[in-house]
Amino acid sequence: MTDTIKELEKLHKNALSCSKCTLCKERTKVVFYDGNCTAPILFIGEAPGKNEDEIGIPFIGRAGQLLRKFLYDIGYTKDDFYIANTVKCRPPKNRKPTLEEKKACRHYLDKQIELVNPKIIVLVGSTALESFINDKKLTITKARGKVFEVDKRKYFPIFHPSYLLRYHSLEPGKPRYLFKEDLIQIKKLAQKY
Ligand code: URA
Ligand code: SF4
DSSP states (O other), X not given: OOHHHHHHHHHHHHHHTOOSSGGGTTOSSOOOOEEXXXXXXXXXXXXXXXXXXXXXXXXXXXXXXXXXXXXXXXXXXXXXXXXXXXXXXXXXXXXXXXXXXXHHHHHHHHHHHHHHOOSEEEEESHHHHHHHOOOTXXXXXXXXXXXXXXXXXXXXXXOOHHHHTTOOOOSTTSHHHXXXXXXXXXXXXXXXX
């Protein structure tokens, strides 16, 4: 086992007993990651939902299954990506995590980024976008499909798949079409960088 994987395991183990914010009170499981620890692409979502909280793996509920279906249909394999969230414990009633909760949990995410050291970081939805790109006026609709470089890291925002659950059309210009185009572009960029 490489040192990186050992360090990620240690970090994961620490998170399993974390009580740095009040989300620890109502969680069932800490949701740390899924995927490949040396992947070129790191996806960052918002927070675990009900299914994730029960199983302990990110993006396995309805929205997550939709994201995964897009990825595999395009030709991604499980080796291509690592998935995490801005917070590792489920906010009650699926509310958005607060700034304090995100701050308390940020240490884990920053370490995950440092250790996985991906070529590109995908910001899945507005919560992840706000956490990494400091521009209050920037909406996910404006930001998606573009690369942002901050402190030598490359970030690529995309729609959150839960948004796509309401829009089914695959016609050019529609959310699902743009989502697919973005994922194709991200795969190409990861090969280029
Ligand atoms: N939505 C997210 O943002 N993250 C998950 O893990 C599941 C749903
Ligand atoms: Fe700890 Fe993060 Fe869970 Fe809060 S959300 S208890 S900081 S692991």
